[in-house]
Amino acid sequence: KYAFWGSQPVMQFSDEAKDVEDGPIDAPKTVEEVRKEPYTLPSSFVWCECNINDPHEVQEVYTLLHNNYVEDDDAMFRFNYSPEFLQWALQPPGYQRDWHVGVRVKGSNKLVAFISGIPASIRANGKPVPAVEINFLCVLKKLRSKRLAPVLIKEITRRVNLRGIWQAAYTAGVVLPRPVCGCRYWHRSLNPKKLIEVRFSSLQPRMTMARTIKLYRLPASTTTPGLRPMEAHDTAAVTELLNGHLAQFKLTQHFSEDEVAHWFLPQPLVVDTYVVDSQLAQQQQQQQQSSEAQQLPAGAADAAAPSSSSSSSNGAGSSSSSSSSSIVSVVSFYTLPSSVLGHEEHNELRAAYMFYTVPGPTPLTQLMQDALTLAAGKGYDVFNALDLMDNASFLKELKFGIGDGALQYYLYNWRMANTPLQPKELGLILL
Ligand code: YNC
Ligand code: MG
Structure with a gap:
């Protein structure tokens, strides 16, 4: 052997x-x-x-x-x-x-x-x-x-x-x-009907297709104020956030600014990265408040604006980061479809894979819910994530199901004390 x-x-x-x-x-x-x-x-x-x-x-x-x-x-x-x-x-x-x-x-x-x-x-x-x-x-x-x-x-x-x-x-x-660590993939259905048709998943006992579709339905838009695609001028801020966040993990990667620009700047059907921009969040909140003041009779604003209450509770506007940038959170995923082998109707499964994510002051579950919402809106069938880093904290709540088979991590010509690591100690994502 x-x-x-x-x-x-x-x-x-x-x-x-x-x-x-x-x-x-x-x-x-x-x-x-x-x-x-x-x-x-x-x-x-x-x-x-x-x-x-x-x-x-x-x-x-x-x-x-x-x-x-x-x-x-x-x-x-x-x-x-x-x-x-x-x-x-x-x-x-x-x-x-x-x-x-x-x-x-x-x-x-x-x-x-x-x-x-x-x-x-x-x-x-x-x-x-x-x-x-x-x-x-x-x-x-x-x-x-x-x-x-x-x-x-x-x-x-x-x-x-x-x-x-x-x-x-x-x-x-x-x-x-x-x-050095064994991880598991978890899968979040975005298009359950197709996933069932290609037998990626199966209809659960006592569930109808209609109820299954409803179970996995996502909102039409994201909830985190200030969420927007990463742009080139965000690179330094993202690099600082990312390396700071990753430093807590026992096995991880350190990124130069050039590497962050390469790995994270959005490329259609390759990689998607969104940042939470606290300045933009403030602007959105102010705009919303002034338009509410103009358009609504006194007293109606509270009931009509559910997202303004979520913006004040997520804390994105009050980051105490030492850098001058207003970027406080990062979430990213990459695109890796699978061929569906020998199926009459479908030949491709469109999958998004969670990439590096830095929650900062945004609750990770909320940030990932937004990532799921974005991926569903872009037409992905499934969103996959490993159980590494802090992911165990949201997988069940956001209706991910555990996959079969594991993903093993290895090092060549390097011994690491106290291994195997637990997945939550691992901060490394390979494509
Ligand atoms: C595998 N995935 O155990 P033993 S992952 C490493 N990674 O060796 P043969 C593998 N080794 O047991 P085949 C492996 N799979 O005798 C098998 N092995 O010690 C070992 N699949 O060789 C296996 N891609 O040529 C055995 O096997 C030996 O013809 C047998 O070829 C294997 O990319 C393979 O899964 C995987 O294309 C090429 O099955 C083939 O089966 C295949 O007789 C489908 O090989 C595709 C697939 C693997 C995806 C990946 C990471 C690879 C890491 C390789 C190790 C890198 C070490 C570090 C090098 C740089 C160091 C510096 C500095
Ligand atoms: Mg061979």
Whole structure:
């Protein structure tokens, strides 16, 4: 068992918790000591670098993943990352083209395997760990179980090591030596009728379709005053809020301003970020008050303006943040549809995934209710969130249901004391 992973610098199941101290597992190496030649592939294959900016090459990676990437246990759904999403996910500040590693068939040139790394500043038990995040490991279905995956993993490790980086973070549905944390996905139905039709969910006993639709219905508009899409000039404020919030978690990421601009500025069908702008909230409140004063007879204002009472109770206008910005909260989600396999009517499940969120003075449940409202308004079928960070505090109340299967988090060449972490201690989200 674990012929490959048993030989790698990762925590092993046999490691005794009491002996574990934070730090690298391998003895430190220099770049000069790293092997210069690529690992050997079976003779019919060659290594390639995938140029994700090239429309043809990103389409090749898209097609490989579309046909061969992660499926649920019953093979009903398969992740369908869009080309635009792949360009976003693979090209953050400091990305390296030679970390977008492909394998092609000699002669036909067909792309049959892929693995990628991107740079990231990880924080583990408070220590900065320069690392890569590994994602999109995929081998053509016809080439499975031939031990190609370990060659891909060793090759990307070599290419990352050549640039002086020795640690990595990654997630997988499978259990390998040895998870640093195990999380669960939760799902919030936005379009229950379609989710039931594609058998993503099923009608609960003693529930009719009409009652189910009513149960999951969301308001037409959001309730948090001052909520608006993030704009470029918010980047510094969002960076400060985000890093401040994430510092409390035992395993997390630290973001530069350039990284925040890349990861959070809204891109249609890739990433959506909203901020709560306390100045805008005040303006909205003043406008509402003056229009009420003008339009309504005395005494009618209270009954007609339910949202003005929620604005005074959410505290967004009275932030005591040290920065001069009026941004007090952030909420974001990314777009990752799944192909519906072998269904006559539907071929795609439109899913939004919760990304990093900083509640600040806004109650997290209210902020997430607004995120659900926005996602429903944009036509998503389901909103997914992991049980990490403070998410357990809203999942049940906002009618998320627990999914089947777990998402395991891993570190390469880094031992962390006091692991596995509890999901609420984890502040890291990989795409
Ligand atoms: C997996 N998901 O246990 P042992 S997640 C890592 N991540 O090794 P073969 C995996 N290892 O047990 P196949 C893995 N799945 O002998 C399997 N393994 O020690 C291990 N699926 O290799 C497995 N994408 O080539 C075994 O297996 C060995 O042909 C067997 O290929 C596996 O992106 C795979 O789920 C996953 O495309 C490529 O099944 C294939 O089955 C496939 O005989 C569908 O492999 C898509 C899928 C995985 C998504 C992801 C994160 C990957 C992380 C990789 C590890 C990175 C380490 C850090 C490197 C940088 C270090 C620095 C610095
Ligand atoms: Mg294989």
